[in-house]
Amino acid sequence: MSRCLAERSIDHVLLERGEIAHSWRTERWDSLRLLTPNWQSRLPGFRYDGDDPDGYRTLPEAIDFLGNYARAISAPVRTHTTVTSVRADDAGYLVRTDRGEWRCRTVVLASGACNIARLPDFAARVPPSVAMLTAQSYR
Numbered sequence: 001m002s003r004c005l006a007e008r009s010i011d012h013v014l015l016e017r018g019e020i021a022h023s024w025r026t027e028r029w030d031s032l033r034l035l036t037p038n039w040q041s042r043l044p045g046f047r048y049d050g051d052d053p054d055g056y057r058t059l060p061e062a063i064d065f066l067g068n069y070a071r072a073i074s075a076p077v078r079t080h081t082t083v084t085s086v087r088a089d090d091a092g093y094l095v096r097t098d099r100g101e102w103r104c105r106t107v108v109l110a111s112g113a114c115n116i117a118r119l120p121d122f123a124a125r126v127p128p129s130v131a132m133l134t135a136q137s138y139r
Contacts, residue, residue, distance in 0.1 A: 021066040
C-alpha cells in the first residue's frame with residue numbers, strides 16, 4: 001500500500017505499534033516456514049533474489065524480507081507508535097496515538113490477518129485433557 005501511495009504522490013504515514021514486521025517477530029513460532037516457495041515471495045516492485053527459489057523462507061528470512069522492502073521503498077514508518085483511537089470529524093479523521101495526534105482525510109486499517117483467534121463452537125465440548133492451541137498461542 002505504501003509504495004502505491006508514494007507512486008501517486010499521496011502523502012501518508014504508517015503507524016506501527018512495534019518494529020517493522022512486529023507480529024512476525026512476536027506472534028509466530030520460531031520454526032515457522034512460509035507455505036509458498038521463495039519465488040512467489042513478492043511485494044510491489046520487490047521480489048526474492050536469493051539462490052534458492054524453490055526453498056521456503058524461515059521466520060528470520062521473512063522478517064528480513066519485510067524490513068528490506070520497507071527500506072527499499074523508503075516507507076514512512078513510525079515505529080513504537082500505538083494507536084489509541086480513531087475518530088471521524090468534519091475534516092476527516094483524528095488519530096490519537098501514544099506519541100501524539102494525526103489529522104488525515106483517509107485511514108487504512110491494516111491490523112493483520114490473525115489478530116483474533118476464532119475457535120469453532122464445538123471447542124467448548126472438547127475435554128480439558130485435550131490440549132488446544134491457536135496459531136497465536138503455538139510456539
